[in-house]
Amino acid sequence: MDVTAELHAYYEQDKEHLRLREGAQRLEFWRTQDVLRRILPAAPARVLDVGGGPGAHAEWLAADGYRVALLDPIPLHVERAAGLPGVTPVVGDARRLPYPDASMDAVLLLGPLYHLADRADRLLALSEARRVARPGAPVAAATINRHSAVLGMIRLGQYVHEPDRRAARAAAEGGSMLSPRGFTAYFHDPDEVAGEFADAGFGDVARYGLEGAFWLYGDVDDWLDDPVRRALMLDAQRSMESEPSLLGVSGHLLTVARKQR
Numbered sequence: 001m002d003v004t005a006e007l008h009a010y011y012e013q014d015k016e017h018l019r020l021r022e023g024a025q026r027l028e029f030w031r032t033q034d035v036l037r038r039i040l041p042a043a044p045a046r047v048l049d050v051g052g053g054p055g056a057h058a059e060w061l062a063a064d065g066y067r068v069a070l071l072d073p074i075p076l077h078v079e080r081a082a083g084l085p086g087v088t089p090v091v092g093d094a095r096r097l098p099y100p101d102a103s104m105d106a107v108l109l110l111g112p113l114y115h116l117a118d119r120a121d122r123l124l125a126l127s128e129a130r131r132v133a134r135p136g137a138p139v140a141a142a143t144i145n146r147h148s149a150v151l152g153m154i155r156l157g158q159y160v161h162e163p164d165r166r167a168a169r170a171a172a173e174g175g176s177m178l179s180p181r182g183f184t185a186y187f188h189d190p191d192e193v194a195g196e197f198a199d200a201g202f203g204d205v206a207r208y209g210l211e212g213a214f215w216l217y218g219d220v221d222d223w224l225d226d227p228v229r230r231a232l233m234l235d236a237q238r239s240m241e242s243e244p245s246l247l248g249v250s251g252h253l254l255t256v257a258r259k260q261r
């Protein structure tokens with residue numbers, strides 16, 4: 001069981017450690033942090049960050065006092081994460097976790113589900129997360145929304161170009177797209193994620209739109225640069241994060257379930 005060569009080729013360019021730290025993607029970072037801080041058990045609980053990359057979230061979780069285990073298939077990511085105090089990283093795959101049953105107080109999958117194009121693989125990843133979670137622990141998974149490729153390309157002006165337009169429409173219709181970054185990504189419908197959680201053995205889910213419509217605003221960077229306006233924007237999105245009619249407009253969705261006791 002291995003991830004694809006295209007995934008290695010993309011992530012070995014070593015750009016991922018900067019992704020959430022600059023520009024409009026800070027909105028995804030701060031909103032993910034905002035939701036996680038409300039749903040996680042109190043520190044020093046043990047948090048497993050599956051597909052944790054170079055550790056953008058592991059870093060602040062460890063600083064908040066959590067004991068963080070991180071797993072990622074890209075050795076370079078694991079090397080970077082190894083430099084973070086309080087984080088124990090290993091090379092591995094979400095579909096086969098090297099941890100005992102019920103050993104984690106929370107499990108995060110902030111990446112693997114959109115990198116696994118086959119539903120059976122996504123169910124394996126969710127089932128493994130459920131296996132290693134202790135009863136009552138939250139399991140939180142990020143997905144990319146089905147229509148975000150069309151929305152994002154229009155925002156950036158790329159939708160006027162073929163083949164970008166064709167690829168974005170294919171993602172909206174069929175779920176998968178060879179992204180301009182060179183790897184195939186899977187784009188979920190929000191209800192589809194809940195169905196995958198159910199088929200992996202979870203009960204009810206809570207859903208959080210991460211960026212809302214704000215990621216589509218031309219001046220979102222200015223709002224994020226200014227601490228006062230940033231706080232207003234984060235608060236506005238928090239007030240409508242679980243509004244069903246708005247879930248699919250976000251670039252990313254966070255779905256959370258608790259392992260049944």
Ligand SMILES: C[S@@+](CC[C@H](N)C(=O)[O-])C[C@H]1O[C@@H](n2cnc3c(N)ncnc32)[C@H](O)[C@@H]1O
Pocket residue numbers: 003007011016020050051052053054055056057071072073074077092093094095109110111112115116
């Ligand atoms: C966009 S990055 C997100 C990294 C980090 N979770 C974050 O939110 O900043 C997606 C991560 O998922 C990892 N990934 C891809 N396929 C995976 C798999 N089958 N199992 C575990 N991780 C995987 C990638 O190596 C990459 O580090």
